[in-house]
Amino acid sequence: MSKVLIFTEIYENDFDSSVLEMISMLRDLNIDSKNIIVAALGDDLYSKESILQNIPVGKVVGYKNIDTNQFNPNILMKLATGIIDQLLPEKIIIPKTSVGQDLAPRLAFKYKYGIVNDCLSIEESDNHWIGVRPVFGGNYLAKVKIKSDKQIFCIRTKVFDEFDEKNINPSIEFFEYEHNIETNSQIIERIQEQSDGIRLEDADIVVAGGRGLGGPEPFDTLEEIAKLLNAAVGASRAVCDSGWKDHSYQIGLTGKDISPNLYFTVGISGASQHMAGCSNSKHIVSIDKNVDANIFKDAEIGAVGDWKNILPGFLDTLQNLVKN
Ligand SMILES: Cc1cc2nc3c(=O)[nH]c(=O)nc-3n(C[C@H](O)[C@H](O)[C@H](O)COP(=O)(O)OP(=O)(O)OC[C@H]3O[C@@H](n4cnc5c(N)ncnc54)[C@H](O)[C@@H]3O)c2cc1C
Numbered sequence: 531m532s533k534v535l536i537f538t539e540i541y542e543n544d545f546d547s548s549v550l551e552m553i554s555m556l557r558d559l560n561i562d563s564k565n566i567i568v569a570a571l572g573d574d575l576y577s578k579e580s581i582l583q584n585i586p587v588g589k590v591v592g593y594k595n596i597d598t599n600q601f602n603p604n605i606l607m608k609l610a611t612g613i614i615d616q617l618l619p620e621k622i623i624i625p626k627t628s629v630g631q632d633l634a635p636r637l638a639f640k641y642k643y644g645i646v647n648d649c650l651s652i653e654e655s656d657n658h659w660i661g662v663r664p665v666f667g668g669n670y671l672a673k674v675k676i677k678s679d680k681q682i683f684c685i686r687t688k689v690f691d692e693f694d695e696k697n698i699n700p701s702i703e704f705f706e707y708e709h710n711i712e713t714n715s716q717i718i719e720r721i722q723e724q725s726d727g728i729r730l731e732d733a734d735i736v737v738a739g740g741r742g743l744g745g746p747e748p749f750d751t752l753e754e755i756a757k758l759l760n761a762a763v764g765a766s767r768a769v770c771d772s773g774w775k776d777h778s779y780q781i782g783l784t785g786k787d788i789s790p791n792l793y794f795t796v797g798i799s800g801a802s803q804h805m806a807g808c809s810n811s812k813h814i815v816s817i818d819k820n821v822d823a824n825i826f827k828d829a830e831i832g833a834v835g836d837w838k839n840i841l842p843g844f845l846d847t848l849q850n851l852v853k854n
Pocket residue numbers: 739740741742743765766767768769780781782783784785786796797798799800801802803804807817818819820823835836837838
C-alpha cells in the first residue's frame with residue numbers, strides 16, 4: 531500500500547481537528563496509521579512540534595522556516611506543491627474546510643490528479659477508491675471512480691468521528707522552503723467573524739430559522755433555545771438575503787455544510803439547495819405550517835402548525851427540563 535497524504539492546517543495553538551476525522555475515515559478503509567502522512571500547513575512549525583506530535587499518524591511533514599501570512603491561498607498553494615514535489619503521493623485527502631476546498635482543485639489541476647470533491651466518504655471496490663458525494667441537493671448519492679492512479683478526495687468535515695488514539699506519535703520531518711514565497715496577492719487585513727457561541731460547522735445541535743419566521747425578531751427565541759441546548763443558530767438563504775441574519779449564518783449549497791447530531795428547523799421549507807448543506811444531519815426535527823413542505827421528507831419528527839403557537843410551549847418545556 532502506498533502512503534496516503536492528508537493536508538491539514540495548523541493554527542496558533544492546535545491543529546485543525548478535521549484531520550482526526552480524515553484519519554478515522556482512512557482507518558475504516560483499513561489504512562494503517564503508519565501509512566498515513568500528514569502535511570502540516572502553518573506558520574513557524576518548528577516551534578509547534580508538540581502540536582504536531584499529537585497527530586496520530588506515521589509521519590508529519592511541514593516547513594520549519596515559514597513565518598508568513600500562511601492562509602493566503604496562493605502561499606498555501608506554494609507550500610502544498612513543495613510537499614507534493616518531495617513526496618509524490620498517489621492518494622491525497624483534503625478536508626473540505628475553507629482552505630481545503632480552495633486548495634484541492636488547484637492541486638488537481640496543477641499535477642493532473644483526478645479529483646472527487648465534496649465526498650461524504652470513500653468506498654473501496656476491487657482495490658479502487660470510490661468517492662461518494664451528494665448530488666441534486668443531497669437527494670441522491672453519486673459514486674465517482676477516478677481513472678488515473680493519482681487521486682485527490684476532498685472530504686466533508688463532521689461526517690466521521692474524530693480518531694481517538696493517544697498512543698500513536700508521528701515521526702516529524704521538517705523541510706526547508708527554498709523558493710521565493712512572495713506572491714502577487716497579499717492579505718491586508720483579517721477580520722474575525724463575530725460569533726457569540728459555538729461555530730455553526732462545529733455544533734452538535736443547530737437551531738435554524740427560515741422565511742416562515744417573518745422577520746428577524748423571532749430569531750431571539752431561536753437564540754434562547756440554542757443557548758439552552760448548547761447549540762448554534764443557522765438560517766436559510768431567504769433569511770440572509772433579506773438581511774435578517776448575516777450570510778455567515780447561511781446553511782446550504784451556497785452557504786455552510788453542517789452535519790450536526792440534531793438539526794432543528796423552524797419555517798424552513800427544505801428547498802434542495804438548503805438540504806444540500808444539511809442532509810447529512812443525523813436527526814432532523816422541523817416545525818412548518820405546510821404539511822407538504824419538503825423538509826418533512828427528511829425530518830424524523832415534524833410539528834405541523836404555526837410556529838407562534840408551537841415555539842413558546844417548546845421553550846417553556848425546555849427551560850423546565852434544563853432547570854430540573
Ligand atoms: C443557485 C442557488 C443556490 C441557493 N443556495 C441556497 C443555500 O445555500 N441555502 C438556502 O437555504 N437556500 C439556497 N437557495 C434558495 C432556495 O432555493 C430557497 O429559496 C430557500 O432555501 C428558501 O428559504 P426558506 O425555506 O427559508 O423559505 P421558503 O421556501 O419561503 O419557506 C418558508 C417556509 O416557512 C413556512 N411557514 C411560513 N409561515 C409559517 C409559520 N407562521 N409557521 C410555520 N411555518 C411557516 C412555509 O410553509 C414554508 O415552508 C439557493 C437557490 C439557488 C437558485
